Amino acid sequence: MTVVLKLGGSVVTEKDRAETIDGAALDHTADAIADAISVGDVDDLVVVHGGGSFGHHHASEFGVSTTDGSHDVDAVHAIHGAMTTLNQFVLRRLLDRDVPAVPIQPFSAGHRSERGELTFPFGQIETLLSEGFVPVLHGDLVAHAGEGVTVVSGDELVVELAASLGADRVGLCSAVPGVLDDADAVIDRIDEYDDVADVLGESEATDVSGGMAAKVRALLDLDSNATIFGRDGLSAFLEGDDPGTTID
Numbered sequence: 001m002t003v004v005l006k007l008g009g010s011v012v013t014e015k016d017r018a019e020t021i022d023g024a025a026l027d028h029t030a031d032a033i034a035d036a037i038s039v040g041d042v043d044d045l046v047v048v049h050g051g052g053s054f055g056h057h058h059a060s061e062f063g064v065s066t067t068d069g070s071h072d073v074d075a076v077h078a079i080h081g082a083m084t085t086l087n088q089f090v091l092r093r094l095l096d097r098d099v100p101a102v103p104i105q106p107f108s109a110g111h112r113s114e115r116g117e118l119t120f121p122f123g124q125i126e127t128l129l130s131e132g133f134v135p136v137l138h139g140d141l142v143a144h145a146g147e148g149v150t151v152v153s154g155d156e157l158v159v160e161l162a163a164s165l166g167a168d169r170v171g172l173c174s175a176v177p178g179v180l181d182d183a184d185a186v187i188d189r190i191d192e193y194d195d196v197a198d199v200l201g202e203s204e205a206t207d208v209s210g211g212m213a214a215k216v217r218a219l220l221d222l223d224s225n226a227t228i229f230g231r232d233g234l235s236a237f238l239e240g241d242d243p244g245t246t247i248d
């Protein structure tokens with residue numbers, strides 16, 4: 001069973017305070033992952049984490065998004081540097097619980113064409129999985145023809161990974177319990193973007209990659225189902241349930 005799990009930046013960081021980890025949430029998340037691996041609920045797991053107050057804060061300061069790039073070398077070091085710092089925090093929490101987590105830095109691997117299409121090699125991830133590791137990727141910057149560098153969101157990586165690895169389960173853990181309707185109730189299932197377009201917005205925090213609207217749009221393009229759930233749904237998702245919202 002191959003599982004791709006995105007830990008939203010809004011879960012693992014305090015998204016409104018620059019470069020601030022949510023230590024308790026990170027502990028809870030790492031516990032849930034370690035438990036799922038130790039009881040055999042998950043064998044092949046790829047983790048992707050988002051930017052939260054590390055990536056988005058710096059990306060916004062330098063005016064870099066998934067489409068607007070920069071040639072400023074300081075922007076590269078600030079944004080990519082913050083993401084590798086966050087990645088170290090996530091890895092440390094997993095390693096402390098004996099999860100064989102290893103880093104994959106998208107900046108060193110992927111690139112975009114002038115049209116913005118992402119190319120990302122997955123051979124190293126497949127091989128690491130078959131050798132028993134848990135690759136941990138993150139939203140990052142990538143080289144972008146004609147733009148310098150742009151942001152690659154963790155959500156984009158999840159979609160590419162799920163398709164390339166033929167993932168059995170895809171989950172996005174975010175700060176909200178699922179996609180919410182206009183009365184703030186969790187929508188159980190989404191199969192058409194237009195059915196929910198009116199309630200989908202950007203993130204309430206600083207976010208350069210499009211918030212919930214971009215997530216739903218990207219996940220609808222996947223052949224397999226994906227699930228969007230909150231912190232409390234993580235263990236249930238890893239046990240095989242579908243908490244929150246299923247994107248068909």
Ligand SMILES: Nc1ncnc2c1ncn2[C@@H]1O[C@H](COP(=O)(O)OP(=O)(O)OP(=O)(O)O)[C@@H](O)[C@H]1O
Pocket residue numbers: 007008009010011049050051052053056154173174175176178179180181199200201202203204205207209210211212213
């Ligand atoms: N209909 C909706 N239902 C739920 N959340 C919504 C909706 N519309 C907008 N949002 C916003 O989208 C946010 C989730 O997107 P966001 O990109 O912040 O999540 P994330 O993936 O956890 O963070 P990051 O991008 O840092 O990884 C919610 O916290 C909320 O502010």
Ligand SMILES: C=C(C)CCOP(=O)(O)O
Pocket residue numbers: 009049050051052055056059079083138139140141151152153154155208209
């Ligand atoms: C802002 C950066 C560098 C990463 C964005 O990744 P996301 O939080 O998954 O959208």
